[in-house]
Amino acid sequence: MAAFSWNGIAINKGKKIYQDQANVLRYIHDNYGGELVLTPGDIASFGGTRLSRIIEKLGLGDISDQEAVLTAGMNCYNTAKELFREAGYWILLATIGDHEIGGNDSFFVDRPGFTKVHTIPQARQAFGNAFNRNHNNDFFLFDYQPWFGGDKSDDVTSRPLSTKYENTTFAYVHQNALFVTVDAFEIVGDGSSDFIDRENGSGGEGAVTCTVDGDEDHLRWFENVLRKGRDDPAIRHIIVQAHLPIIQPVKKIFSSGQFFDNGEESVFWNLMNKYGVDLYFAGEVHSNTATKTRHEGSNLIQIVSRGNFYNNFLTIDVADNKLDVKIYDEIGDQRQFNLKYEESGHLSIDKTTSVTKLSSSGVLKLLDLDDVILMYDFEDILPLGTRKVPGFRSDSGLMKDVIKIRGEVCSDSIYNQGQFGAQYDAQVCNLVLGPGRIGGRSGWFNDRSRMAMIASGPFSAGDVISFGLWFKTWQYESNMVLIHYADYWGGHVRKSQEKDHFTLTLESGIPVINTQPVVELRSIDPTNLADGNWHHIAVSMPRKSCYLSELQVYVDGSIVSTSIIGNRRIFQTTSGRMSIGGYGYSKSGFEDAYPGTGPYIGMLDDFVLFSRPLQIEADFPDVFATESPTASPVSRPPPSNFCNDGSQMFFW
Numbered sequence: 001m002a003a004f005s006w007n008g009i010a011i012n013k014g015k016k017i018y019q020d021q022a023n024v025l026r027y028i029h030d031n032y033g034g035e036l037v038l039t040p041g042d043i044a045s046f047g048g049t050r051l052s053r054i055i056e057k058l059g060l061g062d063i064s065d066q067e068a069v070l071t072a073g074m075n076c077y078n079t080a081k082e083l084f085r086e087a088g089y090w091i092l093l094a095t096i097g098d099h100e101i102g103g104n105d106s107f108f109v110d111r112p113g114f115t116k117v118h119t120i121p122q123a124r125q126a127f128g129n130a131f132n133r134n135h136n137n138d139f140f141l142f143d144y145q146p147w148f149g150g151d152k153s154d155d156v157t158s159r160p161l162s163t164k165y166e167n168t169t170f171a172y173v174h175q176n177a178l179f180v181t182v183d184a185f186e187i188v189g190d191g192s193s194d195f196i197d198r199e200n201g202s203g204g205e206g207a208v209t210c211t212v213d214g215d216e217d218h219l220r221w222f223e224n225v226l227r228k229g230r231d232d233p234a235i236r237h238i239i240v241q242a243h244l245p246i247i248q249p250v251k252k253i254f255s256s257g258q259f260f261d262n263g264e265e266s267v268f269w270n271l272m273n274k275y276g277v278d279l280y281f282a283g284e285v286h287s288n289t290a291t292k293t294r295h296e297g298s299n300l301i302q303i304v305s306r307g308n309f310y311n312n313f314l315t316i317d318v319a320d321n322k323l324d325v326k327i328y329d330e331i332g333d334q335r336q337f338n339l340k341y342e343e344s345g346h347l348s349i350d351k352t353t354s355v356t357k358l359s360s361s362g363v364l365k366l367l368d369l370d371d372v373i374l375m376y377d378f379e380d381i382l383p384l385g386t387r388k389v390p391g392f393r394s395d396s397g398l399m400k401d402v403i404k405i406r407g408e409v410c411s412d413s414i415y416n417q418g419q420f421g422a423q424y425d426a427q428v429c430n431l432v433l434g435p436g437r438i439g440g441r442s443g444w445f446n447d448r449s450r451m452a453m454i455a456s457g458p459f460s461a462g463d464v465i466s467f468g469l470w471f472k473t474w475q476y477e478s479n480m481v482l483i484h485y486a487d488y489w490g491g492h493v494r495k496s497q498e499k500d501h502f503t504l505t506l507e508s509g510i511p512v513i514n515t516q517p518v519v520e521l522r523s524i525d526p527t528n529l530a531d532g533n534w535h536h537i538a539v540s541m542p543r544k545s546c547y548l549s550e551l552q553v554y555v556d557g558s559i560v561s562t563s564i565i566g567n568r569r570i571f572q573t574t575s576g577r578m579s580i581g582g583y584g585y586s587k588s589g590f591e592d593a594y595p596g597t598g599p600y601i602g603m604l605d606d607f608v609l610f611s612r613p614l615q616i617e618a619d620f621p622d623v624f625a626t627e628s629p630t631a632s633p634v635s636r637p638p639p640s641n642f643c644n645d646g647s648q649m650f651f652w
Contacts (some may be wrong), residue, residue: 025087040283041097041243073126107206128167201462226275257574452584462545468538473602540614
């Protein structure tokens with residue numbers, strides 16, 4: 001939640017950044033109240049700081065990496081705790097995130113100077129001592145609760161003693177609610193090698209993975225706490241928090257997109273469903289998504305929330321039989337610290353009758369995992385900043401109105417009409433609107449057109465993603481990018497042993513999919529689709545972590561036969577961005593990795609994306625309609641130097 005980036009020294013209370021954050025927290029406390037605060041991780045960050053730099057800043061001489069991390073962590077986290085206390089929040093239930101133990105970028109073992117796997121025990125110790133123990137480190141703050149202890153056989157401790165999580169996982173009872181805070185990070189093996197499991201879609205973040213299932217004592221303690229909470233009539237609500245989202249997909253922006261191994265199939269998630277947990281809170285992804293469990297008979301809801309720079313926060317009102325969650329979004333003319341908020345979403349869990357009633361609205365509207373996630377219908381182009389994209393800030397305000405995409409300055413947007421809403425609005429430029437296939441409009445792309453989403457995802461590791469769109473082009477000898485998803489940071493295209501990207505191209509009118517330059521799926525139908533007619537292409541992922549060869553490619557509603565090179569299981573980068581008609585925001589090396597490919601030139605219409613396998617006839621009924629699409633009255637495109645000026649549309 002807080003925006004601390006620590007380099008070994010405590011933040012001076014006289015500094016402006018401290019005072020600005022203190023003012024915001026006091027404002028929130030005075031205007032919105034709250035008896036306690038939950039933070040689902042990443043309250044601070046030191047992943048990008050070299051250990052040598054931390055040692056230098058501490059000025060304590062020649063000390064070890066471990067001593068430096070312990071000292072620096074205590075400096076930072078004690079300052080953070082004091083910040084909340086100054087605002088009036090004395091009960092702080094803080095979750096450890098990847099940033100507090102080094103940041104996932106430092107979990108890779110082959111990055112000298114940045115690798116911090118060997119200092120994770122000290123990072124945990126610093127976090128637990130600062131947030132969860134008294135100032136003199138004499139006792140654990142949450143040990144002495146009447147609800148725990150005693151000589152009954154069913155009594156449990158407030159934390160998993162004698163485990164490596166005993167200072168960072170704990171339970172706390174406040175009036176009629178049980179809160180369980182969980183450290184969900186585990187070093188794989190002895191931490192000497194990176195871990196990625198393509199078969200199950202797990203890992204991918206170096207030697208550290210995100211799970212609770214791997215430590216039997218930790219998991220046993222968790223189950224015992226939940227069981228006692230369920231069986232105690234005085235406990236009306238159970239709320240769990242850990243750093244990582246479990247149900248996918250979730251909205252993401254400027255995030256590495258870490259995720260929980262095995263997700264909804266994990267023992268951890270199943271225990272929450274079994275014992276009647278009401279809410280699971282997570283962070284990590286810097287955006288807001290609410291999703292109900294798919295477990296029959298359970299009403300568990302996952303809420304992934306954004307707290308960056310205090311420009312977004314949640315409140316939970318707890319009654320005897322009801323939980324009311326509201327989300328507040330910062331408004332104002334400044335980039336941050338405006339001290340103004342408006343309600344942007346609401347979720348209610350009503351247990352006053354035998355049948356629990358759920359209601360939701362705004363950005364907390366429950367996600368329908370079967371419905372469309374992204375949809376771009378090319379009906380309107382609007383100025384960038386007309387609709388707020390959370391987290392897409394300028395240097396001076398909460399909304400950005402211009403951005404450069406691969407050399408082109410973009411000041412327009414196309415709204416996402418799917419469930420992920422404004423977070424996935426596309427930034428566009430040099431894109432023209434004209435007549436669509438059957439009424440309506442379509443988008444015309446030239447070699448200077450750009451259409452990309454600043455949000456991360458929704459592709460993620462081995463999770464299922466399927467999509468479809470209409471296209472019409474005359475470029476029968478060109479190799480053009482239709483859909484692309486890849487990392488946006490770093491100076492090279494990831495090699496074949498790392499995570500994948502996803503690129504759908506038309507090579508002389510033939511559909512080709514690459515997840516690496518040496519991993520390719522290609523249609524073997526010789527028909528050149530760049531024939532000046534409308535065609536529909538759809539790609540369906542039949543199951544999680546499938547092989548590339550298992551992808552089902554449909555052209556005009558019919559599945560096509562494909563050939564494969566370098567077949568392997570799909571494991572997408574979790575920190576990428578998607579683009580349509582070009583390489584978008586992704587790193588600059590793709591033009592070199594795929595020589596001869598270029599931006600799409602032609603018309604596009606009705607792009608939709610799902611987080612499930614396609615039901616081709618139900619999802620795209622217009623492909624199977626007996627009525628023929630209206631033919632375009634021109635046989636060639638407008639000149640490539642014709643650009644949309646923000647208000648003008650070109651009709652052909």
